[in-house]
Amino acid sequence: VSRRGLSDRLAGAAAVAVALWYGWTAQSFVQGFGDPAGPAVFPTVVAVPMGVLGLVLVLRPDPDPSWGRGPVLLRQGLSLATLLAYPALLQLTGFPIATALAGAAVARVLNAHWPAALTTGAVLGVGLYLLFVYGLGLVLPLGPRLG
Amino acid sequence: MDFVAPLAQGFAVAVQPHNLGLAFVGCFLGMIIGALPGLGPVNGVAILIPLAFTLGLDPTSSLILLTCVYYGTMYGGSISSIMLNIPGEAAAMMTALDGYPMAQAGKGAQAMAISAVGSFVGAMLATVGLMLFSPLLVRVAIHFGPIEYFALYVLAFATIGGVAESNPIKTLLAAFIGLALATVGLDAVSAVPRYTFGSFYLFDGINPIVAIVGLFAISEMLAFLEQAGSGMIAPVIKITRAYASPRELLFAFGAMLRGSVVGFIAGVMPGSGATLGSLLSYTLEKRVSNRDDTFGKGDPRGVAAPEAGNNAAAGGALVPMLALGIPGSGTTAVMLALLISLNIQPGPLLFEKQPDLVWGLIAALFIANIILLIMNMPMVGLFTWMMSMPMWALMPFVVLMSFVGVYSINQSAFDLYAMVAFGVFGFVLRKLDISLIPIVLGLLLGTEMENNFRRALSISGGDYAILFSSPMGNAIYTLTAVMLAIAFYLAWKRSSRAV
Numbered sequence A: 001v002s003r004r005g006l007s008d009r010l011a012g013a014a015a016v017a018v019a020l021w022y023g024w025t026a027q028s029f030v031q032g033f034g035d036p037a038g039p040a041v042f043p044t045v046v047a048v049p050m051g052v053l054g055l056v057l058v059l060r061p062d063p064d065p066s067w068g069r070g071p072v073l074l075r076q077g078l079s080l081a082t083l084l085a086y087p088a089l090l091q092l093t094g095f096p097i098a099t100a101l102a103g104a105a106v107a108r109v110l111n112a113h114w115p116a117a118l119t120t121g122a123v124l125g126v127g128l129y130l131l132f133v134y135g136l137g138l139v140l141p142l143g144p145r146l147g
Numbered sequence B: 001m002d003f004v005a006p007l008a009q010g011f012a013v014a015v016q017p018h019n020l021g022l023a024f025v026g027c028f029l030g031m032i033i034g035a036l037p038g039l040g041p042v043n044g045v046a047i048l049i050p051l052a053f054t055l056g057l058d059p060t061s062s063l064i065l066l067t068c069v070y071y072g073t074m075y076g077g078s079i080s081s082i083m084l085n086i087p088g089e090a091a092a093m094m095t096a097l098d099g100y101p102m103a104q105a106g107k108g109a110q111a112m113a114i115s116a117v118g119s120f121v122g123a124m125l126a127t128v129g130l131m132l133f134s135p136l137l138v139r140v141a142i143h144f145g146p147i148e149y150f151a152l153y154v155l156a157f158a159t160i161g162g163v164a165e166s167n168p169i170k171t172l173l174a175a176f177i178g179l180a181l182a183t184v185g186l187d188a189v190s191a192v193p194r195y196t197f198g199s200f201y202l203f204d205g206i207n208p209i210v211a212i213v214g215l216f217a218i219s220e221m222l223a224f225l226e227q228a229g230s231g232m233i234a235p236v237i238k239i240t241r242a243y244a245s246p247r248e249l250l251f252a253f254g255a256m257l258r259g260s261v262v263g264f265i266a267g268v269m270p271g272s273g274a275t276l277g278s279l280l281s282y283t284l285e286k287r288v289s290n291r292d293d294t295f296g297k298g299d300p301r302g303v304a305a306p307e308a309g310n311n312a313a314a315g316g317a318l319v320p321m322l323a324l325g326i327p328g329s330g331t332t333a334v335m336l337a338l339l340i341s342l343n344i345q346p347g348p349l350l351f352e353k354q355p356d357l358v359w360g361l362i363a364a365l366f367i368a369n370i371i372l373l374i375m376n377m378p379m380v381g382l383f384t385w386m387m388s389m390p391m392w393a394l395m396p397f398v399v400l401m402s403f404v405g406v407y408s409i410n411q412s413a414f415d416l417y418a419m420v421a422f423g424v425f426g427f428v429l430r431k432l433d434i435s436l437i438p439i440v441l442g443l444l445l446g447t448e449m450e451n452n453f454r455r456a457l458s459i460s461g462g463d464y465a466i467l468f469s470s471p472m473g474n475a476i477y478t479l480t481a482v483m484l485a486i487a488f489y490l491a492w493k494r495s496s497r498a499v
Helices: A006-026 A038-059 A070-093 A095-109 A114-135 B004-014 B017-035 B041-054 B059-084 B090-104 B108-141 B146-159 B168-182 B208-228 B246-268 B273-289 B301-324 B330-341 B348-353 B355-387 B391-410 B413-431 B437-460 B464-468 B471-498
Strands: none
Touching (some): A006 A038, A006 B168, A038 B168, A070 B208, A070 B413, B041 B208, B041 B330, B059 B090, B059 B301, B090 B108, B146 B471, B437 B464, B464 B471
16 A cells, blocks of 8 residues: 555545444444334444445545644644643633633744734733623633632 | 515514614624635634624524625625735635736726625625525425435535535545534434433534534634744735726626626525635636636626625525525535524524514615625725734634633533534544535534434334435435536546546
8 A cells, every 4th residue: 555645545544433433333222112213223324325435535545635744733732732721721810811821822823923922812811801791791700710 | 576575574673773783793794704814704604603692692683693794704705815816715716816917907996896896786686586586495395394305405415515626525424424423412312322422511412513613713723823834925915995987897797797697596506605606607707708818817807707606606505594494505504503503493484483584684684785885995994904914913813712602602611622622623624625514514404314314214114215205305316416426527527637
C-alpha cells in the first residue's frame, strides 16, 4: 500500500471501524411491543452504507491535504488548550477575567503583539460582560463561584 | 389572489416595533459577517443562533432575525469579493470574477452599487416566488404520508452536496455520520438508551446547536490558524461610496432578471443552494451577453447576474425549508436547527397552524430587502475600515461569542467541551474535503426520518415493500437516483480530466 492518500485511507478505515461498532451495538437494543421495526433497524440501515462508503474511501482515496506542521500545529494546540481551560477558568475566576485571559491567549496565538493581545482580551472581557448582562439580561458569574 | 389577506396579516406582524428592530439588527450583523472573509452565511447564522436563545425570542422573531442575517450575509459577501478579490463566502465567488477587475479599473463604486441593486432585485423576486410557490408545494405535500416523507429525506441526503461537490462518496459518508449522530440518546418509541455510554448528558441526544457552533465557528478558528503564519494579506482597494448612474443600472438590468430566475430555481432544487445559483447565473449570463469578450475583465453584467442569482437562490432555498421541512441549502439547514429547538416542525402544517410565523417572515423579508438596499450605500466606508481590521482582534471575538452563546443555553460545561470536540472533528473533516452540511442535516432530520421509517413499517407490520408502494414516493426515488447518477458522472469526469 502506497502512502499516497493516507489521510483518506485512515479516515475511511475509521469510518469502517465506527460503522462496525455502531451496527454491532445496535443489535443489542431490545425491540418494544407494537413497533415492528424496533430501535435497532434504523441504526443498522445507517451502519451498512457507512461501512461500505468508508471502504470505498480506503480503496480510492483523494490526494492528501497539506497538514499543518510544527508552529501551526503548536498554535492550534495552544488555542484548543485555551478553549478547554476556559470552562474551568469561568468557574474559578468569573466571566470577565476568564474571558479576558482566553481572549488575550487566542489573540496572542494569532500573532498579535503582547500589548495588542492584552488590550483585545481586556476589551472582550469587559465588553462582552456588559453586553450580555446589561444588554441581553444574561446571568454570568462576575467573580469566583463561592461554595 | 389568496395571498393578499395573509400577507397583510404578515405585515402586521413584521412591523411590530421589536420585529422591525430585529430585522434591522439582523441585516446589519448579517452584512458585517458576510463581508468578513471566511465567515459566510452558515457561520453567521450558526454564531447568532445562541443570541436568539439568550434574547428569549419567540419563534417568529427568531426566524425574522436569522433570515435577515441570512439575506444580509448574501449582500455582504460580495463586498470582499469586489474589494479584496476574496469572496466573503462561497456564493460570492463568481462576483469576484468581474467585480474585482471593475474595482481595479476604478469602477469600485459602480460595482458596489450594481451588486447591491442586483442583490435587491434577486432577493425581491425570490421573496415573491417564495410567496407564490410555497403554498402550491404545501398543497401537494399535505397529502404526504410517512412513505413519501421517508423518500423525501432520502432525496435530501442524496443531493445535499449538489452537483458541484468534489467527491460524492465523501458527501454521502458525511450524511450517514450525521444520521448516526442523530440516533444518540433515548429512543422516543422504546425508551432504549442508544449510544449514550451510560452518560446522563447524552440521554437527550446531541444538541444540534452545540454541534453546529462547534463544527463551524471553532473549526473556522483552527482553519484560520493555518493561514495566519503565511501573513498573506491582499491589497484592499478602498472604495468610499456606492453609486451607479441609472444608465449603468439599466444596462445590467436584464442580467439581474435572468440571474434571479436561474438563481431561484437553483435555490428551490434540493441540496444546491446559493453557490450553485450564482454559478449557473454567471455561466448563463456569460453565454447570453459575452459578445465582445468583456466577461472576466470587469463587465458590470458579470456582477449583476451572480449577485441576483445568489440572493434569489437564498430566497428559493426557503421554499422547501418552510413547505416541506427539508432545507435546500446549508444555511437553511442551520435555521431548521433553531426551529426544531424551539419545538417548531416546519412542513405543510406550518402554513395552516402558524400563518403568523410564515407570513410574518415573508413580510419581514420584503422589509429587510429595502433596509439592506438603503443600508448598503452609506455603510461602504465602514466595510472598507473593517476589511483592514486584523484577524487577531476579530477571531477571539467570534470564538468567545460562540462560547457565551452555547453556555447560555444550558449553563453546562459539558456543552462547551462537546462544542470544542465538534470543532476539532469539523476541522479534520474540512481538511479532508468532507462537507459539514450533510452532517448537520443528518443530525437534524435523522430523528424525523427514523420516525417516518418506523411509522411506515408499523403500518405494514414490518413488510419493507411498503416503502416502495407509493407512486409519489417512487417518483422521488427515481429523481434521487438521477441526481446521484449526475453527481457521480460529473465527479468521474472531473477526476479523469485531472489525471
